Amino acid sequence: MAETLRDIALYHSECLVEKSQKGDNHAFGKLVGLWFKRIYNVALKYFGDHDLAMEVTQRTFIAVYKHLDNIKDVKSFKYWLYKVAINQCHEEERRQKRKTWFSIFQSDDANRMEEINFQPEKEYQRKETEEIMGSILKTLPEEQKVVIIMKEYEGMKFREIAETLGISENTAKSRLYYGLKRLRKTIENSGLNLEYK
Amino acid sequence: MGTEDFNKALITYLYDEMSTEERQQFEIAMENNPELKREFEELKEMRQGLAQIQDKEVMEPFFLWGKQGSDSWVSMFKRRNLLMFKPFIAVAASLVIVMLIGYLTNFTITYKDQSLYIGFNESSTNGSEAIYTQDQVAQLVNEEIAKNNAYIFSKLTETENNLDNRFASLENSQNTQLTPSYADADVVTREELDIFLANVRSNNLKVLQTYLQSSSVQQQEYFQAVITEFSDFVENQREEDLRLIRRSLINLQENQQAQKDETDQILASILTTVNNQNN
Incomplete structure (x- = not known):
């Protein structure tokens, strides 16, 4: 097989991003389904916590939905998506630190x-x-x-x-x-x- | 090649991102440098350890599961955003409702003369019936005392008149009794008559003193009863007004809760409608 599953997914992502940018919510739904597990696992390894990983994953796709039009080059969607996910991880970590700071008990x-x-x-x-x-x-x-x-x-x-x-x-x-x-x-x-x- | 360059080359080799030529050169260098080879083995072992962490399967959220391709996830995102603001919207709506009700009912809270007034319709500073100033209370007490004094004075006058009448009738009666003996008047000496009259006057004086003392005691008791009843009246009136204010506040709170529930229902209805339209 010439193409790996990752390559196929990437190719599909580019098509789906283009359709999503044109307002095709159906395509965006598929895009989320395609990348949900990957982003979840990135967040899971970052935090080691299922709930936080789910929270970050959902926040990531909300941010993607809001700013999808900002992508000029659809080929860079994958990097952009990871960048958004990592930023969401950083934000969530800051939120958790604030919670720990104000919490009487240690987390x-x-x-x-x-x-x-x-x-x-x-x-x-x-x-x-x-x-x-x-x-x-x-x-x-x-x-x-x-x-x-x-x-x-x-x-x-x-x-x-x-x-x-x-x-x-x-x-x-x-x-x-x-x-x-x-x-x-x-x-x-x-x-x-x-x-x- | 410096240490940093060796480190980066080591990492590049470890992850197999070197060209064939670079790879051959690095492998030769590694054969000649046991320390570099040992470090490579350590990092390789570390990678094996990291490989123990496997990807986890995850259930996609319900808005994707079984409904992929529909717009349900879009509405979910929108709903999620909306829900983030829901508490603020609810608080703002409650404040607006409270302010509206307060405006319609002319609800006023004022602090004046070291007193807090809470009420509806009219400003409490104009005087709830139960609230009197110190001067007003003194004036009311003085009025009551004046009325009581007038009453006592009228009673005393009446008593005096009665006594005068009784004394006159008694004197007439004595005179009448004495009249048949006028013939024997010469028998009663002037001195005996004076003693008799002095006794009569003394007895009358004692009766009058006793009456006055008794009347004074009764008046004091009556005055104390009036003061006590007036105090009770003021206290009862104050408690009644406080109950009324409490009841009004409870009604206001219940109205707010009802309005809040209604707002929640409307928001839920709107969300459902939007969701259905999107579907």
């Missing part, structure tokens, strides 16, 4: 972070490898985490990541390198012995 995430940092054995006994990796991924700085998600899970080229985030390819590579190193350091410091090793 579950904060508690989970403490467990990872200070009680790795308990954390390991309680969670599967996937959950632990997801939790550790969440602890990365935003800029490194976003690059890792885009490269590792969305399979984007460095050129595409650079275009999406408005940075240079070298910056994207640098963030990815230090992100991976930081992940490894966190695992080593926690004394975790993950099954994949």
